[in-house]
Amino acid sequence: MKRKCETCRHTNCFINKFCSSEWKPLITFHKTTLNYDGGDVIFREGDNVEGIFQIYSGKIKVVANYQGVNERVVRLANSEQLLGHRGFGGQMIYPVTAIALESSQVTFIPVNTFYSAIKANPELAFNLMMFFADELKSSEKNIRTKNKMTAKEKVISAINTIIEAFGFDERDPQILSFTPSRKDIASIAGTTYETVIRVLSALEKSGCIVQEGKTLRILDWERLGLNDKGFC
């Protein structure tokens, strides 16, 4: 079933927020809705960019060097966010691969429709520009901070990234609403699987977190901060 942009209640979605009401039915007309299971590839590094994705529901990881030696998770994306914007620019070829972490519903908007919407809705254009500017900044900030981090700091920073992306469970606010696999945590942190296991058990020993099977319980998020005094 195709969802309608004009009646959608996702108020954080760029289309919903910044397109005029005349434009929403047009986007509804041109878009396609796609369903993915956990582990499915949405687009692959090297594929041609034919449009932009908007996440309706689910959780998605964006990976550079997928299944290669240097596999890195560059982003975790949640519902109401854009996906595939890294393909814009350059030669319109995806530099990254997107994989569903759980079953997800994703909207696809063809590139021509997307471009016309941007040109016709100045507010959309302006906010997309600011969005890309922020992405550029955080991407470059990452280079500078990751370089001087210890293994422990990298893992803590990865946990923070996961919390920022997906938040805590609604019923139990200490449990991460979604915990990626330990291998994925290693690719987010830019370290090895073994290091993640070692650091997580060290954090558990010092009473910062509890490992409950696959999921993590954060006992004190404040203390898990990256500043000097907040250190576990």
Next chain:
Amino acid sequence: MNCTKCPNTKCFVQKYCLSEWHGYSEHHKIRKQISASKTIFSQGDLVTGLYIICSGKVKVLLKDAKGEELIIRVAGNGQVLGHRGISDDMVYPISAETLIESEIAYFSNEDFFKLLNANKDLSFYMMMFFANELHRSEQLRHAHWNKSSEAKVAVALLMVINAFGYKDDEQKVLDLGMNYRELSKFARISYPTLSRVLKDFAEQGIVRSINNELIISDIEALNSFVS
């Protein structure tokens, strides 16, 4: 240069603003003539607007955790400068320095946002510009991880082509705008390594070197190193 009769066809204000707005940009910009190797703004300075290079060549520097200065971008004629400061925290994360004598126009954020609001082609261009910058910045980092000197040199050359273009479009004579020592800093490799890679590239027919000028014979081959 006067925006209402500017000869620079590469300038994005010239290209993407309605001609009615060129008077506005002329009236609101602050013109600066800056000689070679001078600082335009420094890392940590407060951001109040952005710059456009009317003519000249500029390098953008980032001091990393170890205090080492890396060139992360070069920019030429008609390109935007200082856009890395545009998002929220309002302090430049980078410095900019002229490579040769340059004329620079400064716009306050407020004035520039007015231009964006009134000129939809400009907003669209700026969005694609940031998308491109994100792409290139990550490409550069990727090459850095891979640690292949060939990829590092290829990325650096592609960035120079993108910023400065060619002195001679037909012969593909690169408008390098800096010496090889600086290029090696940009590629983040040593000077001898750069010489070796350029020699390898020449043997593979990717570049040619004539009278100290660099000719790009096979741009596709350069692209294949970085993707």
